[in-house]
Amino acid sequence: MEFSKKMEEPSWRFDEVVNMLKGKRIEQAKRIVQTFPITEGAEHTLNELKHRGYFIGVFTTAPEFVVDVLAEKLPIDIECGTILETKGKVFTGKIIEQVDRYTKAKYLEQVMAENDIARNNVVVVGDSILDVPMGERAGLFIAFNPKDRYIIESADRVFVKKDLRFLLNVLK
Incomplete structure (x- = not known):
């Protein structure tokens, strides 16, 4: 097909x-x-973050x-x-x-306001320039397997890994 x-x-x-x-x-x-x-480790990582009380x-x-x-x-x-x-x-x-990238950021702001989530409690994990506006609104912006240089320059931390479980150590 x-x-x-x-x-x-x-x-x-x-x-x-x-x-x-x-x-x-x-x-x-x-x-x-x-x-x-x-993505490898996604199910385990998100289940563990959920168990820790994260809103995903x-x-x-x-x-x-x-x-x-x-x-x-x-x-x-x-x-x-x-x-x-x-x-x-x-x-x-x-x-x-x-x-688009701006809609995503606007939606994130709306979710933060509706759920009384402070910026320093927001973690954005993204892989492209389309995630940068959301990352600018987060307390921590992580580039995961970044697709372009712009996200690398914008992110607080950059990880080039195949497995999402690294997040569990970052978000202790």
């Missing part, structure tokens, strides 16, 4: 993915996403259904992703609400 192969590529234009989804059933797209590997959010520019699949596997308290239009459980090829 073209969509499955395209989603496996390391970089893709969002409009290409939206166009490929046109006419596809939501469940079909979710089944494909369910086959993607989750995922804010992404990816389609919301992708985050929904993650939320079925991981202890995610709140999520934000680009909302795609559907009719009869089929994607129309249109975007209802696109999440």
Whole structure:
């Protein structure tokens, strides 16, 4: 399937993915996403952070259904992703609400205000320039396997690792 192969590529234009989804059933797209590997150590790390009392959010520019699949596997308290239009459980090829780097930051600020979370209690883990505005609002901004130099320059700490469990030592 073209969509499955395209989603496996390391970089893709969002409009290409939206166009490929046109006419596809939501469940079909979710089944494909369910086959993607989750970052090593993510399940253990997030479960442990949840046990320690952390509030866990995922804010992404990816389609919301992708985050929904993650939320079925991981202890995610709140999520934000680009909302795609559907009719009869089929994607129309249109975007209802696109999440970009600034939307993610605005949403983070909203969650912080609604839950009375102080900046120094916010940790942002990101991998691209799209995470920098959120990182600027956090007490600690960690670049995890950064994709570009700009995030490296903006982050408080940089980790090039394959396993997310390093976070457990950072967030003692």
